[in-house]
Amino acid sequence: MPANNHRKEYLSRRKLLALSGATGAAALAGCFGGDDDDASDIIPGQELDTVEVDYNENYEDEWDEAVPAGDVNPYNDQYLFNPYTPAWDSGDGGQEFTNEYLSVYNTETGEFVERIADGWDIDDDLTTTIDISDEYGWSNGDDITAHDFETEMRLAAYMEMGMQDFVDPDEGIYAEDDYTLVIEPRDEYTDLEEELWMNNWAETILQVNDEQYGTYIEQFEEAEDEDEMQSIREDVLNFEPSWDEALFSGPFVFVEANEQYADQVPNPEHPIAQDWEFYLRYGVYTDEEGAQAGEVDWVHNDPTIEDLPDIYDEPPVSFSGQSFAIIFGIEDEYIREYPEVRQAIAYAIDMENLVEVAAPGTPVDEYSTGIDYGYVENFVHEDVLDAMPNYAPQDTDMAAELLEDVGFENDGDEWLTPDGDTWTLNFPVGDWFETHSEVMSNNLAEFGIDMDYYVEEFPTWESETDANLDYDLTVHLNYGMARDYHPYADLDEEFNNPDRGLFTERTGIVDEEVEVPEVGNPDGDMVTFNIEEELEAIATAADEDELMEHSSNLAWVHNQLLPGVTVFPWSEHYFVNAEDWDFDLETDDWLTSNRIAHYLVENGLQPE
Incomplete structure (x- = not known):
């Protein structure tokens, strides 16, 4: 796709x-x-x-x-x-x-x-x-x-x-x-x-x-x-055109920007938008407060807003080809060296509740294949998906068993490492994901892991914490390649990204050549895969069967070794003012990565 x-x-x-x-x-x-x-x-x-x-x-x-x-x-x-x-x-x-x-x-x-x-x-x-x-x-x-x-x-x-x-x-x-x-x-x-x-x-x-x-x-x-x-x-x-120096190809163009507001009008050179008779005003009423006051006409990407007036309704939710994921660091030797430890962390988190709290109405990723949940079933064999462990439901018994298998010990209410030390995890996150991460940190703390959890402003987290890999675990979007809708793009990004690639020299959690149980059989004999060779085979697959085979192989590798945990596909959710505007809430024109802009190009917008 x-x-x-x-x-x-x-x-x-x-x-x-x-x-x-x-x-x-x-x-x-x-x-x-x-x-x-x-x-x-x-x-x-x-x-x-x-x-x-x-x-x-x-x-x-x-x-x-x-x-x-x-x-x-x-x-x-x-x-x-x-x-x-x-x-x-x-x-x-x-x-x-x-x-x-x-x-x-x-x-x-x-x-x-x-x-x-x-x-x-x-x-x-x-x-x-x-x-x-x-x-x-x-x-x-x-x-x-x-x-x-x-x-x-x-x-x-x-x-x-x-x-x-x-x-x-x-x-x-x-x-x-x-x-x-x-x-x-x-x-x-x-x-x-x-x-x-x-x-x-x-x-x-x-x-x-x-x-x-x-x-x-x-x-x-x-x-x-x-x-x-x-x-x-x-x-x-460093080339920095201002709003009135830029050329715009799309349906809207900025024509005013001042301390109070900014206006966009339909681009007179756009063959569709040139016939519209509405304009957009930004900055007077904004975000959650504007929606709760009933003063904005659409709100994007905040499905958890409460106390909305009855004027708002919800069109179809699209998925943008990017996954919200738990990202593991390499500073903790147990996380770095043992898939069982990464799996234990996943099992200790109630991902179903996390999604219900932070992204209601969004499906939970049942497979954690490294391929976006929104389209994974198009590229991985059904029997392989069915055989995969599902890390989404919380299973603290399984988490405890996995930790004990590699030498951890539960000392009453806390986990001790194989060396007998309190196991402390450094868990910094950007403030975009405060709600998501709070659920996770609470789950892990209740399970007995000592959590050093804190929230940073997103630019600070990205430029200092994420850029320097200064975490044992964190969360982010774009685990995979946003909006490419193809397993090669997702998996190549995860394994080869120069910042966080899973087997790069800087951040490697898995080797280029790995052993896992035979595909589709968690209890089967161990088999070896060369990840780069599998990626190349996905890229050059001659037909759908060959593409499915190699995509299934790497999806299985990701699920078994769990170098990162995909939690849910990121949704593009809107509340729209369907009382004052003639929004079509049923059309599939919402279901593109261009989101409401594509809806407007296809349908325009008229007052009720």
Whole structure:
């Protein structure tokens, strides 16, 4: 099941931090930093003018006002409009509304819905020719062309955050003419599994343009060594267009930002949005308080809000291809060396209750395969899934048995290590996940583990704690590869991520070659798998049977060795004001990674 590739994190988080400075910590998670410097002061030669947008200046008097709960106000450069800079916002208002996709993948129908793409052809050697629609324009009135998508895709690859593994950015991505884009795989990947190949480009989001970013492509082409490449990457990270200097390809464009609020109006150059007669106002009423007061028209990703007025209803919940997971560190020798200890921690946590408290209505991951629960059944044999231990229901008896098997001892109300010491676990978390982690810490403490549990502001946790692996366990999203909807993307990210990869030199919890019971039989003879060879086999599988076989192998390895615990698929949940607006709560148009933006493109929005 394919999907997009717009925020791949192949560039090490540590490398990004080194390039962008301490504030860069927030970039990878779509958080915000803040910088008062104008973009033209940062990059010599990049003189940006205010973009002229031909919009209805009487929109406040003539159009209806919709109020999202998110507070995406780019006033004073709190948010900036370069997807690689620390102050980029990857939420609805900053990313999804202002940038358009080549196509979006509907997880209900299993099909791509074309946006700027006007069809494509894939040859036997995977050479792909994409027709670009001539109906879309940038917010300044310029046409969107294949050259813009060439710049988007090549820049992502040069930044090591795109499809550089499978495509040579120097030669493999090019505009054949203004409305024809060609993508060619590297010679060694002409037999890549086709769905995985499509994952790398079909849901590209157009966040950069050739006019403002083309100069970086020229510099990368001329770079003579890796030092020069790194210097150019630093320039890209520090390029900081303000809201009124950026070009927008999506259905909305910012036209006002002040201390009180920010406004987005329909992009007059977008062939669908140009007919809308409503605008979005951010910052006056926000988040939970705004919803409880009945003043916002939709709230995203907070299913636990209480005391909501009756005006709100819930459309279908989509899953974004990323998992909420327990992440194990390497400082504790028992966690690092013994799968039984990792399994014991999982069994000691009541994950079913955790999900009920923190994400009601979301399914609990029964398998912990390392592949997102939302689509794992499409890639792993049913009998293999059925044979897997289910770590989700709390089972403290099993947890105790596993610890005792490796030499732990229960001394009344606490667990002692095989060396006779009190077993203390360092459990720091970012404040995004305070509710989730509190349930976990309480469970583990009740089980008898001494917990050093504390909550940090998310940017601090990410830049200091997570970046330095300063934890015995923690929690996070993006265990796997968000929004790629394919086992290779998930498993490759988990095993090879340069920050937290499970068998990298820095963070290895498992070896590249591992022994586990035979697939589908927990009591069977031990068999050996080479993880890299299995990953390569998934990537180049000739047919569905071969893909299922190797995906099942690595899913089984993950379940048995449990280098991380996937708890539940992250949901994209909305409360919407269905009393004042004509929302269709039944349509599957909600079920894409583009979320409410795709719903609006397909349905528009009218007052009741």
